[in-house]
Amino acid sequence: LPAEAALNAISLREVSPLGSRYATLIASGLLASFLLSLVPGRERWASAASLTFAGLAAWTFFPSLSNHFALAASALAIVTLLEIDRDSEARLGLNLLRWTTGVVLFWTGLQKLLYGSYFHGQYFGWLVANDERFARGLALLVDSEELARLSKLGPVSSEIGAYRVDSLPLLVLANGTMLFELAAPFLLWWRKTRRWAVAAVVVFIVGVEAVARELLFGILFLNLLALFPERVRPRRVAWASVAVLGLLVVARIAFPQWRFN
Amino acid sequence: LSGRLRRGLAVFVVAGVTLWPGAHHLLVRRHGMNPWELAGWAMYCVPVFPVEVRLSVDEGGRTRSVEFPADPRFLYRIHGFQKAEVGVSPLGEFLLERSILGSLRSPDDLAAVVAVAHPDAEAVTVEVLQRRFDPITARVRVDGVAYRYPVTDRAPEVEPGPGD
Numbered sequence: 001l002p003a004e005a006a007l008n009a010i011s012l013r014e015v016s017p018l019g020s021r022y023a024t025l026i027a028s029g030l031l032a033s034f035l036l037s038l039v040p041g042r043e044r045w046a047s048a049a050s051l052t053f054a055g056l057a058a059w060t061f062f063p064s065l066s067n068h069f070a071l072a073a074s075a076l077a078i079v080t081l082l083e084i085d086r087d088s089e090a091r092l093g094l095n096l097l098r099w100t101t102g103v104v105l106f107w108t109g110l111q112k113l114l115y116g117s118y119f120h121g122q123y124f125g126w127l128v129a130n131d132e133r134f135a136r137g138l139a140l141l142v143d144s145e146e147l148a149r150l151s152k153l154g155p156v157s158s159e160i161g162a163y164r165v166d167s168l169p170l171l172v173l174a175n176g177t178m179l180f181e182l183a184a185p186f187l188l189w190w191r192k193t194r195r196w197a198v199a200a201v202v203v204f205i206v207g208v209e210a211v212a213r214e215l216l217f218g219i220l221f222l223n224l225l226a227l228f229p230e231r232v233r234p235r236r237v238a239w240a241s242v243a244v245l246g247l248l249v250v251a252r253i254a255f256p257q258w259r260f261n
Numbered sequence: 262l263s264g265r266l267r268r269g270l271a272v273f274v275v276a277g278v279t280l281w282p283g284a285h286h287l288l289v290r291r292h293g294m295n296p297w298e299l300a301g302w303a304m305y306c307v308p309v310f311p312v313e314v315r316l317s318v319d320e321g322g323r324t325r326s327v328e329f330p331a332d333p334r335f336l337y338r339i340h341g342f343q344k345a346e347v348g349v350s351p352l353g354e355f356l357l358e359r360s361i362l363g364s365l366r367s368p369d370d371l372a373a374v375v376a377v378a379h380p381d382a383e384a385v386t387v388e389v390l391q392r393r394f395d396p397i398t399a400r401v402r403v404d405g406v407a408y409r410y411p412v413t414d415r416a417p418e419v420e421p422g423p424g425d
Contacts, residue, residue, distance in 0.1 A: 063299060063361040067382070070300035073280050081271040082263075092268060096275045103275075104302055107282040111303035114286055115296070117396035118306075126308050126394065156392055156401040164399040212305075 026060070029053035034242075047079040057219065068217040075224070076099055094227060100223040102185030105201070109181025117207045118174040121165030128170075129153040129163065133211055141169035188228055219244060293363030293391060293404070310392035310401070312360045314352065314368070316375055318382040329371070330378035361390065364406065370412040385410045 010240060030053045037046030058065055064073050078096050082089040117123040128142060129150045139147055146167050153162055166169060180200075187197035204260040209218030226237040230250045262270075275360075285301030288360045296303035317326050321363045331353040351370050358366045368387040373384045395402050 060416065063358055065299065067298070067300045067302065071278075074274055077274045078271050081262075081267045081274070083267075089264075092271070096271055099276055102339050103279050103282075106404065107302035108304070111282065111286065111301065115303065115306040115396055117394070120284050120399065122399040123305070123307060125399070129309070155308070158400050158402060160398045160400055163394075183383050184409075188328045233290070 026053055026057045029056070029224055040058075041085075044080060048077050049147075051076040051080050066216070068220050071100070071104060072220055091242070097224060097227050098188070101221070101227070102188055104221070105181050105188075106185045108180050109184075112178040112181070118178045121167070121170045121174045122163045124170055124174045125150055125163035125165040126155075128165075129157075130155045133213065137211060138170060138173075141173060142167045194228055198225055215244075215248065288365075289363070292365050293393070294365065295361045295363070298361045307396065309360070309394075312356050313390040314371070315354065315388040315390065316371070317386045317388070318375065318379045319384040319386075320381050321381065321383075324386070327375060327379065330374060345387040363391075368408050369410075372408065376410065376412050382412050384412060 031048055033046045033049035033053060036049060037044075038043050051073060054069070054076065058069070058073070078093055082093040082096075084090045084093050084166075090155075091188065112118045116240075121166060124134075124138055128138045128147065129135075130153075142150065142165065144163065150163070153159075157163070164217060165174075184197060184201050184204075187193040190197075190203065201223065205218055205221050207224070223237055223241055226234040228234050282303070283299045285294070285296075285299060286303065287297050289301065289303065290309055290373075296306050297309055314329075315326065316329060317324050329350075335387070351374055355366065355368055355371050359368070368389060372385045372387050375387075376382055386407055386409045388405055390403055390405045392401050392403050394400075
């Protein structure tokens with residue numbers, strides 16, 4: 001959160017009607033919370049302080065809030081409320097954080113099912129026609145005739161069935177993605193499949209986030225996934241994440257034209 | 262806080278995280294909220310499009326289109342101090358908030374500003390247009406809703422902007 005806040009403070013300097021002062025206040029508060037978290041025994045205080053500044057940011061920028069912000073705030077609330085140096089509460093906290101991770105995955109799949117835009121590849125068809133980030137990869141799964149048709153559509157075709165796709169590989173990918181997201185939480189929870197499920201979700205998240213350039217959500221989610229396997233030390237993943245976020249801060253300053261979220 | 266209460270609150274937070282996306286889905290269906298926003302985990306389900314606004318006023322029995330007034334007096338403060346540094350256009354604010362909250366964000370404040378800028382107006386109409394992706398027909402359709410505000414004797418209240 002603190003490193004991300006610094007990123008946002010730099011962006012807000014450019015676009016926010018608040019100017020940089022208020023954004024800098026929030027970013028500074030979060031950075032101070034981060035420093036506090038380095039003091040042994042003060043993790044809960046740091047978490048509470050982060051949550052306070054995150055709440056201030058939420059109140060200020062509502063309804064313009066990122067989804068991963070809500071996920072991070074939920075995780076901070078769990079860590080703040082529980083005394084994680086006690087074994088019983090640490091176990092509860094771990095299970096609640098794991099549950100939250102599974103819930104996010106499950107709902108991403110269930111929402112796709114409820115919106116119904118993956119059954120016939122409609123949404124992927126729209127992406128091929130309009131989103132250059134995804135089009136290059138997805139286009140490989142569409143036959144040339146269909147690709148030519150989709151490429152001419154543009155973003156707002158009102159023709160019935162315009163974005164429907166018939167190419168089997170793309171339909172398999174669309175429906176497979178939805179089914180994977182629905183199944184993954186159960187595979188993560190079941191001890192026998194957990195290790196492989198973590199590996200599969202990591203590959204999936206890295207793939208999606210790399211294409212979508214949603215680095216911040218990806219980093220947060222990888223940290224949550226690190227709570228599943230017994231052998232992985234989440235603290236190491238967290239430190240690696242802080243290092244990556246630090247690099248992103250430098251990149252944002254050095255190359256302001258770069259865009260990622 | 263007692264241990265029991267703390268643990269209960271933590272479980273309550275997670276229960277909220279678990280159930281909220283269902284409510285979010287209903288709000289999207291009912292109020293046209295943005296599926297991508299507000300932690301409903303419905304990103305990459307459907308594309309979303311910008312909101313457009315058309316403004317018109319009734320004057321002397323005729324309806325004519327108008328632009329949103331560019332007068333800096335209509336830059337106003339929202340939430341007290343937060344946006345006081347430079348001021349924000351109510352139109353920009355509306356377009357952003359409407360694109361996220363759907364019909365839960367009404368254009369009342371826009372109509373008030375237009376009414377002030379057009380003192381002879383008998384009514385102000387704000388038409389909000391939103392393109393939506395329809396998964397059933399696999400195409401994009403345009404939804405429009407018109408809000409009509411008869412101008413009464415009561416002057417619309419517009420908070421003065423910085424510099425007033």
